[in-house]
Amino acid sequence: MIKQLRKEIEENANSTQAEIFQGFFRTDKGEYGEGDVFLGLKVPVQRGIAKRYQDITLQEVQELLDNKIHEYRLIGLIILHHKYKKGSEKEREKIFNFYLKNTQNINNWDLVDLSAPNIIGDFLLNKKKKILYELANSENLWEKRIAIVSTATFIRNKEFKDTLAISRLLLKDKHHLIHRAIGWMLREVGKRDLEILEDFLKENYNNLPRTTLRYAIEKFDEEKRKKWLKGEM
Numbered sequence: 001m002i003k004q005l006r007k008e009i010e011e012n013a014n015s016t017q018a019e020i021f022q023g024f025f026r027t028d029k030g031e032y033g034e035g036d037v038f039l040g041l042k043v044p045v046q047r048g049i050a051k052r053y054q055d056i057t058l059q060e061v062q063e064l065l066d067n068k069i070h071e072y073r074l075i076g077l078i079i080l081h082h083k084y085k086k087g088s089e090k091e092r093e094k095i096f097n098f099y100l101k102n103t104q105n106i107n108n109w110d111l112v113d114l115s116a117p118n119i120i121g122d123f124l125l126n127k128k129k130k131i132l133y134e135l136a137n138s139e140n141l142w143e144k145r146i147a148i149v150s151t152a153t154f155i156r157n158k159e160f161k162d163t164l165a166i167s168r169l170l171l172k173d174k175h176h177l178i179h180r181a182i183g184w185m186l187r188e189v190g191k192r193d194l195e196i197l198e199d200f201l202k203e204n205y206n207n208l209p210r211t212t213l214r215y216a217i218e219k220f221d222e223e224k225r226k227k228w229l230k231g232e233m
Contacts, residue, residue, distance in 0.1 A: 005075075012041050021040060062102075132151070198233075
């Protein structure tokens with residue numbers, strides 16, 4: 001089955017699209033996606049492939065995650081989510097731990113964003129969140145992004161405490177992908193409780209990266225947004 005999956009991935013390769021992805025995901029030397037390789041499959045195509053092969057074994061998913069080609073890893077993560085959704089609590093815990101053992105392979109922002117809330121966030125929703133704080137304190141860019149983006153699931157369930165706490169931990173991080181992720185999660189909090197968002201922004205205003213602030217206030221009306229950007233809130 002894995003051989004047929006590989007064949008289908010290769011048959012859908014698009015060299016023109018691959019070149020676009022190589023630039024979009026910053027794969028040049030010294031950039032965050034350095035060394036990542038693309039075949040040029042768009043996400044809907046990858047979702048279709050993943051759905052058809054969702055019954056492959058975890059060992060075969062591991063083969064996909066170990067692959068240097070980006071689309072193999074993303075398809076592996078989508079399959080992992082299919083397995084998670086169908087699994088018992090025991091099977092979900094196994095997949096949760098499997099995911100955490102593979103953070104070195106979840107090494108671009110789309111891989112994190114399309115998987116972390118659905119597996120890590122969902123599994124931890126009604127459990128202790130200690131592992132997220134450990135990830136937030138990691139030296140690894142992607143583990144830090146997993147920590148904050150996983151809280152999207154909590155936000156959807158109107159639980160904001162961990163999003164705010166992890167955001168505070170990461171405010172001094174230097175990487176723009178962390179700045180954006182924090183701002184994105186804060187914006188999602190604001191959609192559900194504007195007062196909580198504004199209180200957080202006021203409390204931490206002097207430490208907020210500019211990118212984080214812009215993302216967080218993106219849904220404010222223009223006049224209000226300008227006041228926040230000028231510090232006149």
